[in-house]
Amino acid sequence: MSTPAAIDVVVSEVVEVNSLIKRFHFKRPDGAPLPAFSGGAHIIIEMQDGDQTRRVPYSLMSSPLDTSDYQCSIRRDDEGRGGSLYMHREVVPGMQMTISPPANLFALDLRANKHLMIAGGIGITPFLAQSSQLERTGGQYELHYGVRSRELGAYIDELQDRLQHRLHMYYDEHNEAMDFDTLLSTQPAGTHLYVCGPAPMIEKVLDTARAAGWPESHVHFEHFSKAPPGEAFSAELSESGISVEVAREQTLLEAMEAAGVDAPYLCRGGACGQCETDVVECDGEIMHEDFWLEDDERASGKKIMPCVSRFRGKRLVIAR
């Protein structure tokens, strides 16, 4: 089996955090503890949306010290492929669902002398879990959290209570912006940097860090690319000997799964590299949406990450 074993859970609680964000709690049907995880881990939630099966990654935000349930905060994305809309509209307490075991692509580097965390918007979720973990294990850290407004910022009160002077808030509505240049030029040796939030913010932090001379191994980011919807296309699978049609709001990986092909995956967000697939033939353009391939691999047209990337053109044949 190339995909992780699934866990059956019951939705134990759904909480409206604000007008855009809902928090979902998952428990085992018998109440037994769920698998242990570390701060920054995510799970993949399986959604039966009509005849379509969606599998979407979300960060675990609850404390790693408490595995009686898992909690995910999900922001409604009206422009996305529909996963968050499904969660917001269809998922109610008592519902049975299936999730993957946790996997962590955004773990704390515990060799650090200090953890510097930068969050934008819903990118706060992994830091909720990481800060809970550090409260127990000890460790110097500070969290810089930017939100659009007090109303749309999630968990500000809870973080202020828990983190106190370690929390630095920035409100767009008050024109407060993080000063990345100063922040990144004043960190002591042995600091590790973590950033999660909207793509432009991540890019800006990474660019500033690079220009200031931060070593790559001290810089960690998480941006599950939200596999964007796009035009329908078809792909031939050379090893399976079949062809699949990828609908507008489906990913190539989902289309392969719907056709019964057991393709590998882990994050479903273009970050982990598990689903990397060789391209046998490509008459057209691959729209790469991942964070995994190197620039030269993208340019070569010989690799595709089917969990997020799409194709436009006459013919695409992949080795699966």
Added chain:
Amino acid sequence: MSSIRYAEFKSRPYYGVLEPASALEHLIVAEGEGAHAVMELVAKAPAGFTSQATLLYAEGPYSPDNGNTEALRELGFARFHTSATAAAAVPRLEGALERLKMSTEVYLTGSESALSIFVKACTDAGLDYQGLQTEHRGSLARRVQCVHCKGITENVTTQPATCAHCGLLLLVRDHYSRRIGAFQGVNINAEDPSDIPAKEEMFR
């Protein structure tokens, strides 16, 4: 410049060539013939590089000074300190690392032994070894930890080598401990201590 024989051991350190990096500040630590790597680095760097850079230079013990110290002094480093050996440079390096910001690029160069000492000081201060620039210049003499008594013998050039602490005859392996900053030495004649293989100079 001697070339390193890269072995099959993954842990065996790999050294590159120092290149000027984009960073707000620069910390350079050099030993012996590493002076020439520093001169080449500065020659490649944009103007003003040395005015944002600190150089700690350990003069020996393997390379007679040959005017290196004076040549380095003339390059105009913002801060320039010398010491007799790599080990003697460590307290000042530790002090520099305490004040170091993450926006500082770190460059280390010198003999295999000196690099072991410098890299360990940096990783002890919380820097990941992958973020350090290193260039080997000069001797291939190794720091070796005896896996039996745990004592570290400096400047090992022969294979096998005698542990300076417990006296066992050690096979010096390419297996390297980054935590300790030393190659691992394992007793070569445990079954028959009277079987004493001849020493060969391997790490000149």
